[in-house]
Amino acid sequence: MRMNNFLASRWGIISVGAVIGLLAAVLQKLGNPGNMGICVACFERDIAGALGLHRAEAVQYLRPEILGFVLGAFLAALLFREFKPRAGSAPIVRFILGAFAMIGALVFLGCPWRAMLRLAGGDLTAVLGIAGLVFGVWVGTLFLKNGYTLGRAQATSKTAGAIMPFMALGLLLFLFIYPQIQGEGVSGVLFYSVKGPGSMHASLLVSLAIGLVVGGMAQQSRFCTMGALRDLVLFGQTHLLGGVIALVLFAFLANLVFGQFNLGFTGQPVAHTMHFWNFAGMTLAGLAFSLAGGCPGRQLFLSGEGDGDAAVFVIGMVAGAAFAHNFGLASSAAGIGPLGAAAVGTGLVVCLLIGWGMRAKGI
């Protein structure tokens, strides 16, 4: 057991937030979409598209950053003897929470990381999304105070714990076996966007390298955007919050240097101005993250260190992205999708029922 894990200290988590903020701005500079240097929800949605689980042509790319997050976390966990295969804490509930978390995030157009990056890029519509996120997490803490639990996970075999990292490795191989062909929408089994956000990306190796670095550092520091808000509300603790503030601050400074800062409500990249739905979408996402115990990034890092329940949440998010685009639930720059409002309402009811129903005394 290591007692001197610097990254898990106060300055450690602040450094990790700063590095993520900087690297996100760098990824945008190198080709990723506007205020989307890193977005876990958007990138998992792009992966769903690359695999043909939805056919929204503008958002199909097997984002190497996400694969790097899982593999980087896996390697760091192995290196520091923190790879602990575990599973069995209400997987079906976690799948549903993942799906609705994604649906809520795609109504807003971003995960909590991107909400912070949008703010750091001057997109003021993100303020409503962040307010919704805080509200959703707060509702989740009410359930936590009343005994909400998904139950205990059990230790499981190394094979089970390694499934997610090996899936990431398999998908990474796909990227090399079926590389992007200039101007073509398909390469072997993979779909590639020719235009739209899915066509905008840094080079594969740079994206992968940054993904690996962020994955390793985040696994070691336990960086979590939802946890930052939850711990503040629930315990008055500001440990994780330091990382989130550093992310916003360093992304903001790097955006200024790169000329990527553009203050205003309108004309923001991959964003819409339906303020109520920005708020409501992130309320749903925040509640789902809170009930599942982690933001989308944290769930990826946990899946890398052998947490099979976090892996189910991630698969739920990918499935949710497919539903979101197949059923017209996802927003676009023009506003929410035809069934976006209905999906947010349904998701809130489902999450409230889960929060209410999953209570146990003397777990």
Added chain:
Amino acid sequence: MNSTIDARGLSCPQPVILVMGKIKEQASGAIEILVDTDTARENVSRAAKSKGWKVDRTEQDGAGYRIVILKE
């Protein structure tokens, strides 16, 4: 008064909620906490310190850890 909390298998933030709850009931003495991940070990230790408790010792216990916190 001494007591034990078994937080093994529980995910964030439940180990901390259990410890905070016990600290509220028990003003002093020793509390033994069993956790199974490094994150839970760090979180529980940080929470106890924030409430003025001292982390007396942390030992390997099977695949997890046994943490003992104290307050005079």
